[in-house]
Amino acid sequence: MSNFKHPTTLPLPGGGRLGADETERHLSLMLEGAPLIRLRLERGTELHVHLQEINDRPVGPALWAACYWLFARDPECRRLTWHLTERPGEALLSGLLTPSEYADEYICERTMFWQLPQPWLGESFNGSYPQQMIITDGKRHPRRPMKPRGEVYRRFDARLGAWVSLRTLEIEQDLTRFNRWQNSPRVASFWQEEGSLEQHREYLSNLQREPRVLTLIGCFDDQPFAYFEAYWAKEDRLAPFYDVHNYDRGIHMLVGEEQHRGPHKVASWLSALVHYLFLDDPRTQRVVAEPRADNARMIGHLHNQCFHCEKEFDFPHKRAALMILGRERFFDRCALM
Structure with a gap:
């Protein structure tokens, strides 16, 4: 109970x-x-x-x-x-x-x-961006909108009694904490992105110039605790491994602050992240993730949020599990509050 x-x-x-x-x-x-x-x-x-x-x-x-x-x-x-x-x-x-x-x-x-965008998206919501198909690096995909700046999502989680929010990463503001998180042995074992401040500055700068990726900071009560990458799957290296749709969004996830680990916290931020991506463009019908196939804990968390494992496959750098959550399934089983 x-x-x-x-x-x-x-x-x-x-x-x-x-x-x-x-x-x-x-x-x-x-x-x-x-x-x-x-x-x-x-x-x-x-x-x-x-x-x-x-x-x-x-x-x-x-x-x-x-x-x-x-x-x-x-x-x-x-x-x-x-x-x-x-x-x-x-x-x-x-x-x-x-x-x-x-x-x-x-x-x-x-x-x-829960599919109504307001008030969760606030001023960041502009409706569906017009569709125009373009080709980038040999991949045909919709032209993507300009990436937002600032806070993009906010909701009070009644179970936690706390605000959960997402804002865009700002390099000068977030570089030090990103560097500390990536050099944590726990994080490094899965992300394998250890490095110096300058290396991480270059990593984040490259992503900010990349139209397909939005870098986000997750906050509880406005205190940063996590880093997320939300990407358009059609232009990503994941695309050849499944039947990708034009508006599929993919996620990479990193919890940096130890006090914000645990299943109840994951249920809050993961549902918020998925909720944001489904609201950001109503044409998005699926959110996907590709954790390492041996990352049983993360796969378990994804299962708890109604993702299913489509298959395992081999990336050049890892054996991955393709996890998929459809819009209809997410909102039909919606536990948001």
Whole structure:
């Protein structure tokens, strides 16, 4: 049985904090202490939500906040059935709600809720970049958008009681810690990128000039703990080894700070990293990884996040396991909160 404790408040990425007065049958939600929305709850095989009063115009943000609160309170809840006397136009257009077969009844599916990019991506989200096919080094692939700078993802993890966020790596800010992490014997045994500050400066500079790779720093409560590389698989050396799609994203992962190791931390940052990549471009249908085939611990963590092992194969430098997670599987089994 889960030892998850229900949140008493939920901070929001853009500022503000949700709080609530909740009973078995009623929910009054507040934003920064001010009344936001009041609901009657009808519990059964599904949760039915009856709107009694709303204190926000436009209505969409208040409905979103209530959906977020209810999904966070119950990680097993898969859908909410809303009863509304007025047609929720904004919520229908965004995909937050879909109409049911009954008048004045609307559905919020957990699998759709977590595919909405806001507020998790903030200002970094620009929608789908126009598709134009180009050829690079003999590989035909879509032209990639300019890489973002700064924070690209932020979400409060109610299980940990901490913010998990991703920002782009900045060489002058992050070089020393990257060098320390790479020279850790634990990390070096898998990455094999030990070296001097200047060697690592060159390594990171080369990646920053490489359109297919985005270098990221993972943070808990804004404290850096990990380094990630997110790459477009179509242009990567991985592409010849499987049936690669135009918008597949691949990941390389490194946890540098010892206090942030452990399965519960991996579940938080790995789901956040995958969530970000699926939100970054809705055309991305798969996230892939290729850890060393003998890295049983990492493969286990990937399995726990619903990746499956497609096969093992031989890179020039290692025997690798091809791990794949599809968009539909990720959101259908979504444990985000």
